[in-house]
């Protein structure tokens with residue numbers, strides 16, 4: 145029994161597959177993905193974007209492979225990055241084979257769209273030969289005509305049927321190393337489709353609200369759609385689709401997972417909205433602090449609160465707390481306890497230094513624990 149059962153999420157039991165070095169499904173951490181928007185044939189630009197996404201925490205990055213130049217470039221791209229690369233393939237089975245040969249960790253491909261059984265067999269063979277997994281990606285906007293005619297419009301049942309039909313094709317070729325997505329831009333439709341699919345199979349699910357919109361509206365839509373699924377235990381890997389920089393997609397993806405306690409990366413910053421009671425400029429301080437500590441990847445919690453109304457209570461629950469006090473005399477808390485006062489000092493720099501120190505301590509303790517475990521295993 146956990147201490148706070150109201151926070152527990154029971155994850156759906158899914159099969160586990162591998163996307164390069166990243167495990168997806170089963171008890172693997174829910175991974176965060178994004179997709180490049182450079183021309184894949186522009187190797188330097190694509191590598192730079194993949195690396196930026198990786199630095200922001202992306203576990204997996206997808207690139208489009210619409211033509212031969214792209215799959216040729218892919219070969220160079222995978223050599224220059226460490227994060228597993230998913231090749232996005234539509235219709236052209238040859239691009240799928242080339243991408244598998246080029247070192248893609250996963251192919252996003254719908255086997256029902258690439259033609260004859262012989263073509264599917266060739267793609268599956270290439271995937272097997274090169275240790276490549278696949279993602280079946282059903283999209284409400286591109287459902288098969290036959291399904292649309294039968295169901296009348298894109299609906300959860302049609303999306304699930306489409307996904308299972310593609311899955312059956314791969315199963316018939318004795319291939320089960322795949323995950324599935326059933327995306328829609330409408331969160332109601334996407335959520336219902338994922339729920340149906342989660343009930344109908346045990347394949348790992350890649351979640352996404354497609355074409356969700358710009359940074360703010362897309363974040364809200366994705367948080368509602370992905371958030372409700374993840375809260376119900378559904379989802380093994382996620383991609384937030386925004387008309388914005390891929391780095392933003394990664395940040396939002398992590399923030400969704402962090403909000404649900406499903407992944408921890410970097411500082412979980414708790415701050416008040418501020419009001420007339422604030423004893424320092426909370427909004428400016430938090431904005432500057434977020435930028436200053438963006439490089440911290442060690443999980444920890446920090447509270448920055450404008451006054452004593454909520455400051456001490458929040459500080460008790462966080463690793464490092466800060467509460468604004470009168471006459472520019474503020475209180476700093478460490479491990480929930482009052483630690484020292486801060487008077488007329490640069491709040492951002494002071495807190496950033498404390499956070500960096502705490503991160504170094506946590507990392508050192510982790511390294512010591514790891515060394516102890518491996519020493520014990522060697523005995």
Ligand code: SF4
Nearest residue numbers: 416418419422450451
């Ligand atoms: S904690 Fe204090 S400053 Fe912040 S919103 Fe509440 S009352 Fe206002």
